[in-house]
Amino acid sequence: MDISPLQRVRYAYQPKLPAILRESITKVAPQKGEATSAQSDADRIKALFPNTYGLPRVSFLSGVNTDISKKRNVGVILSGGQAPGGHNVISGIFDALKAANRENTLYGFKGGPSGILEDSYRIIDEEYLAAFRNTGGFDIIGSGRTKLETEEQFEVCAQVCKNHEIDALVIIGGDDSNTNAAVLAEYFLAKGHGIQVIGCPKTIDGDLKNESIEISFGFDTATKTYSELIGNIERDANSAKKYWHFIKLMGRSASHIALECALETQPNVCLISEEVEAKEQSLVSIVDYIAKIVAERAEDGNNFGVALIPEGLIEFIPEIKVLISQINNLLAKEEKAFNKIADGSERIAFVAERLSKETAKVFTILPEEIQKQLLMDRDPHGNVQVSRIETDKLLAQMVEEKLSGMKKEGTYTGKFSSMTHFFGYEGRCAFPTNFDADYCYSLGYNAFLLIGSGLSGYLSSVTNLAAPAEEWKAGGIPITMMMNMEVRHGEDKPVIKKALVELDGKPFQYFAEHRDKWARETCYTYPGAVQYFGPAEVCDLTTVTLALEQTR
Amino acid sequence: MDISPLQRVRYAYQPKLPAILRESITKVAPQKGEATSAQSDADRIKALFPNTYGLPRVSFLSGVNTDISKKRNVGVILSGGQAPGGHNVISGIFDALKAANRENTLYGFKGGPSGILEDSYRIIDEEYLAAFRNTGGFDIIGSGRTKLETEEQFEVCAQVCKNHEIDALVIIGGDDSNTNAAVLAEYFLAKGHGIQVIGCPKTIDGDLKNESIEISFGFDTATKTYSELIGNIERDANSAKKYWHFIKLMGRSASHIALECALETQPNVCLISEEVEAKEQSLVSIVDYIAKIVAERAEDGNNFGVALIPEGLIEFIPEIKVLISQINNLLAKEEKAFNKIADGSERIAFVAERLSKETAKVFTILPEEIQKQLLMDRDPHGNVQVSRIETDKLLAQMVEEKLSGMKKEGTYTGKFSSMTHFFGYEGRCAFPTNFDADYCYSLGYNAFLLIGSGLSGYLSSVTNLAAPAEEWKAGGIPITMMMNMEVRHGEDKPVIKKALVELDGKPFQYFAEHRDKWARETCYTYPGAVQYFGPAEVCDLTTVTLALEQTR
Numbered sequence A, B: 001m002d003i004s005p006l007q008r009v010r011y012a013y014q015p016k017l018p019a020i021l022r023e024s025i026t027k028v029a030p031q032k033g034e035a036t037s038a039q040s041d042a043d044r045i046k047a048l049f050p051n052t053y054g055l056p057r058v059s060f061l062s063g064v065n066t067d068i069s070k071k072r073n074v075g076v077i078l079s080g081g082q083a084p085g086g087h088n089v090i091s092g093i094f095d096a097l098k099a100a101n102r103e104n105t106l107y108g109f110k111g112g113p114s115g116i117l118e119d120s121y122r123i124i125d126e127e128y129l130a131a132f133r134n135t136g137g138f139d140i141i142g143s144g145r146t147k148l149e150t151e152e153q154f155e156v157c158a159q160v161c162k163n164h165e166i167d168a169l170v171i172i173g174g175d176d177s178n179t180n181a182a183v184l185a186e187y188f189l190a191k192g193h194g195i196q197v198i199g200c201p202k203t204i205d206g207d208l209k210n211e212s213i214e215i216s217f218g219f220d221t222a223t224k225t226y227s228e229l230i231g232n233i234e235r236d237a238n239s240a241k242k243y244w245h246f247i248k249l250m251g252r253s254a255s256h257i258a259l260e261c262a263l264e265t266q267p268n269v270c271l272i273s274e275e276v277e278a279k280e281q282s283l284v285s286i287v288d289y290i291a292k293i294v295a296e297r298a299e300d301g302n303n304f305g306v307a308l309i310p311e312g313l314i315e316f317i318p319e320i321k322v323l324i325s326q327i328n329n330l331l332a333k334e335e336k337a338f339n340k341i342a343d344g345s346e347r348i349a350f351v352a353e354r355l356s357k358e359t360a361k362v363f364t365i366l367p368e369e370i371q372k373q374l375l376m377d378r379d380p381h382g383n384v385q386v387s388r389i390e391t392d393k394l395l396a397q398m399v400e401e402k403l404s405g406m407k408k409e410g411t412y413t414g415k416f417s418s419m420t421h422f423f424g425y426e427g428r429c430a431f432p433t434n435f436d437a438d439y440c441y442s443l444g445y446n447a448f449l450l451i452g453s454g455l456s457g458y459l460s461s462v463t464n465l466a467a468p469a470e471e472w473k474a475g476g477i478p479i480t481m482m483m484n485m486e487v488r489h490g491e492d493k494p495v496i497k498k499a500l501v502e503l504d505g506k507p508f509q510y511f512a513e514h515r516d517k518w519a520r521e522t523c524y525t526y527p528g529a530v531q532y533f534g535p536a537e538v539c540d541l542t543t544v545t546l547a548l549e550q551t552r
Helices: A005-011 A042-048 A086-100 A126-130 A151-163 A175-191 A219-240 A256-265 A273-278 A283-299 A318-333 A335-340 A344-354 A357-365 A368-374 A391-409 A434-452 A506-520 A544-549 B005-011 B042-048 B086-100 B126-130 B151-163 B175-190 B219-240 B256-265 B273-278 B283-299 B318-333 B335-340 B344-354 B357-365 B368-374 B391-409 B434-452 B506-520 B544-549
Strands: A028-035 A056-062 A073-078 A105-109 A121-124 A168-173 A196-201 A244-249 A305-310 A418-423 A458-463 A473-478 A483-488 A491-496 B028-035 B056-062 B073-078 B105-109 B121-124 B168-173 B196-201 B244-249 B305-310 B418-423 B458-463 B473-478 B483-488 B491-496
Touching: A028 A434, A042 A483, A042 A491, A056 A434, A073 A086, A086 A105, A086 A126, A086 A168, A086 A434, A121 A126, A151 A175, A168 A175, A168 A434, A175 A196, A175 A491, A196 A434, A219 A244, A219 A256, A219 A305, A219 A418, A219 A434, A219 B219, A244 A256, A244 A391, A256 A305, A256 A506, A256 A544, A283 A305, A283 A357, A283 A391, A283 A506, A305 A391, A318 A335, A318 A344, A318 A357, A318 A368, A335 A344, A344 A357, A344 A368, A368 A391, A391 A418, A434 A458, A434 A473, A506 A544, B028 B434, B042 B483, B042 B491, B056 B434, B073 B086, B086 B105, B086 B126, B086 B168, B086 B434, B121 B126, B151 B175, B168 B175, B168 B434, B175 B196, B175 B491, B196 B434, B219 B244, B219 B256, B219 B305, B219 B418, B219 B434, B244 B256, B244 B391, B256 B305, B256 B506, B256 B544, B283 B305, B283 B357, B283 B391, B283 B506, B305 B391, B318 B335, B318 B344, B318 B357, B318 B368, B335 B344, B344 B357, B344 B368, B368 B391, B391 B418, B434 B458, B434 B473, B506 B544
Parallel strands: A073 A105, A073 A168, A168 A196, A196 A458, A244 A305, A244 A418, B073 B105, B073 B168, B168 B196, B196 B458, B244 B305, B244 B418
Antiparallel strands: A028 A056, A056 A473, A105 A121, A458 A473, A483 A491, B028 B056, B056 B473, B105 B121, B458 B473, B483 B491
């Protein structure tokens, strides 16, 4: 088999553009809106970005833009983790670029930002692109995690662009990559290099979001894929009636993915890290909360359930946060002595002895497996790799212990048997949903229009996304307007503000209003597999999160 | 949200029947074929089933069957693990039963075979059924693992049926449940109870298969759901280019699921338990095999890959089989002494000291986590719960160790980082594919026709399944013809022969011919999510396994 039947037919899908982008490309003109500011720390951002701070928002409207037909070469870079739809961003850029001038060339830098530093690229032509349209993955040119941060790197970028006569770069990435795109844009302007830089908002985590970026691409497909699986497991739980499933969901620090999946599937439990932090919930109180629900359902004869756990949870639990930080510091300081110890239990003892008394107590109540995971290989910054901690197993085990205590006390009489799951890699490279296919294609097409309007330091912005594609709005926003100052590695840095789940926002509020009912009763909904060909209400709707956010 | 958009539209799906079952129900008549025998041990099976052995195959053809309109009540039971399509079998029975006579009543016994023993049932009417048509799960009446095996149970069944004037039972289950259905049918005939019993072939594992049963229902949906996820992970692996993913797949002892998923997704490695057993491959040789592929791919700069591992694997590895058997015996014998030991490491030492010398060596090379899993709670028969052994982690860890040895020797220079997954519960309750929706509905409809033809001890059989539904053939086969004698719990029992992967069959042969290429190169195919509404080549095709089997 060469390619799958679905892949074959998806090639033929024509993504839907906003009405304005369906016009002839010379008949779309940028309209500049009011000048912008920053998310906060406006003065400091302004000082750091003298050329790109305060630029106006831009909207595309009918008009005349003959300048767009000028010959241009564009470079594109995929940065960071995969998200469904990346290939469609590139398709959109390509189609707009060729619609503007058949002589234009699209350079795809290979393997992420390192591709431009190493001048490793491939020219994307129609034939090559055809095999990637409407498919998942970033394999068209690959991605990578190298960061473009230093002036030395920026100069290499400028040189490479000049060698290929590249007029503009499109950087497809998350908050960090777009922060770096803004710095690069500012640098190119300051140095008069004449190379434009446009960003595109990518991340399945959903944490690159604000009033102008309604959703980052890939979030829709990833959450629908996870929700398919959660729904299937819920239906299994409700049929077999004998397991509690603890499902950990990818999503770094923010809990957007877990929240959206909860809204889609109505599980018995969904933890939201931002709430845990705000309420300073301890690990023990979280375990008690879940055990209470297990016991209540058992009273109704329901010895089964489904609990969703965001990947980043443990970093938001106050005492575990302290524990992780103490371990990180300790292992950095005592690296040599620690590495000499081969035996797992001795390593645990070594660490336990050196933690503060309070924190040692927290460490000691954790199951041995989790203790070991906390002492595993550090990431390049010397931090524990939180995504490798099996929070699902941790909670399942602690809930089980709690329940056996309750059984002895006579406050619980049910049966508890658990299964654990982690969903992440299953959704990052799925075929994009129609929504992500359309949105990404529009983002790419729109990115080229921003280039053709002579702009730099802008993020491609397509909005009004809860409406049908035809009614979407297209334009751009200065990246600086999403920035604030934050401490990173001990230094004040201008960065795009990460969007965490807002506890007073409508999606969380809706969840909070319903969760007690969902906990006790069985209100599961089964979204099923992502559909591409059926009725619009099945195939084209985006997330419940966005629908709730856009309810006025 | 009440139900998902997909669920709403799936209710309206009208499953496709074979052409013959589209006729008016009184115009379909059974044609009896030649008398049948047993799989083997014919004389002994004949002696055990004097009333149901040697019955003819039956095919449905155009004809006259006025007797089918006679008023009848039917009971239905879901037995064992969930499989997508169970609700459609019930829909098919219901629609045929009502087409035959509006006065007929369908009793659904609740929670599996125990439902009939406890006379716990619900009457299935159109309104109740409507909410379950074309959906996954067994929640319509629930399922269970109680076995109907004793005369005492059979008498209760007869009594319950007589109380409700139930004329026939349909038992939807796997090989064991259908074996028991045959015994029950024989018993009812021998005792003159006048209650018919018809079986339906259910199991995602795919091991209930023979010349007359081309596929068990649920296998298509489950393997397509797993293949969706495997394909997504392959695409992620091929985009990120930094992880080896070890994916364990449900499927009990047979490797049909792993094989079908491999044919769908073309991974770098897929182990087939039946081959491991036939070639008497040791754990070490399996690890060497995978490590060799990892090293070869690393030579090409590809430090990533995907390996599929069937759940039942470790029981097929000769020395592990011996180990498991020794541990099972040891823990049965020394249960008390063992249970007094609380500490995990001491438990391991306790067992290691008491194994044979050779086997202790095997036990000792296993990672500690796996040792612990082998000593975990036994199943009700005192056996280790093989599905709880993390074979994925075992292999990933042992391959990593092997590679670090090879690195020291200079025969490997790549980077190895692994991720592990287990897919099982994700697929057992998915919305059935169009194939499973059609096939199950046809099986149920056909089951009622068998009842209406006065037959008992038959399995509902729908064949020619690689062709469009219209061309499918409908009929029944005596369950006894699938039987042989096997030793179960130390006793000779008549049982339906489990179908393992045949190493000389076309599906395995195709895999074996291609696996070296798939191992070294990157030939991934990405099936994507199951589709219900698109072109027939995307929505209606069944498994690659069946397509290959039916290639003449």
